[in-house]
Amino acid sequence: MLAKRIIPCLDVDNGRVVKGIRFVSLVDAGDPVEQGKRYDAEGADELTFLDITASSDKRDIVADLVRRVADEVFIPFTVGGGLRTVEDIRTILRAGADKITLNTAALETPHLIGACAETFGSQCVVVAIDARRRNAHEASEGWEVYTHGGRRNVGIDALEWATRAQQLGAGEILLTSMDRDGTRNGYDIELTRAVSNAVRIPVIASGGAGKLEHFYEALTAGGASAVLAASLFHFGEFSISEVKNYLRGRGVEVR
Amino acid sequence: MVQVAVIDYGVGNLRSVEKAFAATGCEAVVSGDERVLRGADKLVLPGVGAFGACMKALSERGFDQLVRERVEEGTPLLGVCVGMQLLFEESDEFGATPGLGLLQGRVRRFDDELVVPHVGWNRVTARQSHALFSAVAQDAFFYFVHSYYCEPKDQSVVAGETEYGVRYASVVAKANICGVQFHPEKSQEAGLQLLKNFARLNSRC
Numbered sequence: 001m002l003a004k005r006i007i008p009c010l011d012v013d014n015g016r017v018v019k020g021i022r023f024v025s026l027v028d029a030g031d032p033v034e035q036g037k038r039y040d041a042e043g044a045d046e047l048t049f050l051d052i053t054a055s056s057d058k059r060d061i062v063a064d065l066v067r068r069v070a071d072e073v074f075i076p077f078t079v080g081g082g083l084r085t086v087e088d089i090r091t092i093l094r095a096g097a098d099k100i101t102l103n104t105a106a107l108e109t110p111h112l113i114g115a116c117a118e119t120f121g122s123q124c125v126v127v128a129i130d131a132r133r134r135n136a137h138e139a140s141e142g143w144e145v146y147t148h149g150g151r152r153n154v155g156i157d158a159l160e161w162a163t164r165a166q167q168l169g170a171g172e173i174l175l176t177s178m179d180r181d182g183t184r185n186g187y188d189i190e191l192t193r194a195v196s197n198a199v200r201i202p203v204i205a206s207g208g209a210g211k212l213e214h215f216y217e218a219l220t221a222g223g224a225s226a227v228l229a230a231s232l233f234h235f236g237e238f239s240i241s242e243v244k245n246y247l248r249g250r251g252v253e254v255r
Numbered sequence: 256m257v258q259v260a261v262i263d264y265g266v267g268n269l270r271s272v273e274k275a276f277a278a279t280g281c282e283a284v285v286s287g288d289e290r291v292l293r294g295a296d297k298l299v300l301p302g303v304g305a306f307g308a309c310m311k312a313l314s315e316r317g318f319d320q321l322v323r324e325r326v327e328e329g330t331p332l333l334g335v336c337v338g339m340q341l342l343f344e345e346s347d348e349f350g351a352t353p354g355l356g357l358l359q360g361r362v363r364r365f366d367d368e369l370v371v372p373h374v375g376w377n378r379v380t381a382r383q384s385h386a387l388f389s390a391v392a393q394d395a396f397f398y399f400v401h402s403y404y405c406e407p408k409d410q411s412v413v414a415g416e417t418e419y420g421v422r423y424a425s426v427v428a429k430a431n432i433c434g435v436q437f438h439p440e441k442s443q444e445a446g447l448q449l450l451k452n453f454a455r456l457n458s459r460c
Contacts, residue, residue, distance in 0.1 A: 074271075074443045097268070122402070255396045
């Protein structure tokens, strides 16, 4: 049986792992190479690296960092942040990434998803969706997609965008709840379930993990194939194996 | 002479395959140079993305013929992911596309009721005591990412199986021809052990 995946995420700014709360107020959380190595050793199922450095003239530096992290890990490695063209993506894949995530660029240029899927295969195209509730207290009013690190509402419904991304060739959806990100109040289960139901590709739930049961909820009630978390792992509140032991104890297949 | 050559035909993240062999202490090079590929002791045929695109890229370089000839000479060959699928006669991807035809059978898409691609860590159950599985635990987890699976005509080539909606051949072996549907280079210890086993094979798988 296919195991549910636990994925630590490195948000990287100017070469350092940082952690934001609701996409702002960054705190230093270490060296990406060291963190990547540690997660590989701890039994993480994949590693995600999101470059949030604002300036775009640092492509080469990012590629070098990706190469150094890739050299240390023997698990799938996903890289995202500021990738805008097929050439940007080729550079990152050559540096050792297995998958890339597209966010703003995919919304601005949807055919980029298809171009990447054709060139590199759907398996390496993860479309990242940052979604926020239209009404914080009412899931039935749905979710809207935001870009630019959550600063800009693009006026597109999250479920529609997820479905479209799948049609265009996305291999996975990385779904972040902006309402929950950094709050530790749990994943947005209604959002996760709604997107999982809307698509046939794997959904990675992100944003809001704070307790062990949050992982369980996202993988069961939420229907997610994988769960992603950052600060919870970086600052050592939970190790990957603690999360896995907990899930195993509740009957969830993990590696 | 190069021990293991990973065939570079312009697809995929080959750096991780090279790095994984290096981590096992085996000499491996990624090469698109025909002389290197003809001289190597063993060949790895990688592959990601679309079956048709992989087959086209392989043929454009004349490597389809090279692989057939090397296999004929008895050189051990390991197909990885789409590289395993290419060993078969035909794939259903985008209409029927012919493969290398080194093994009989075809490549089919997973049922639409499943979440596809099949992405993540899944178990491999050995069906034969094959040298590839030496020191690899039974039902060990490996990392998979694929939407199509191989359906060999001859069940005797099935060396390992995995369950995802259907029980399918995730490892095949026939004489010097081997194939794995998962990515050993992304499968930590079990994957590295399997690559090491491949690098240590004698002339026969």
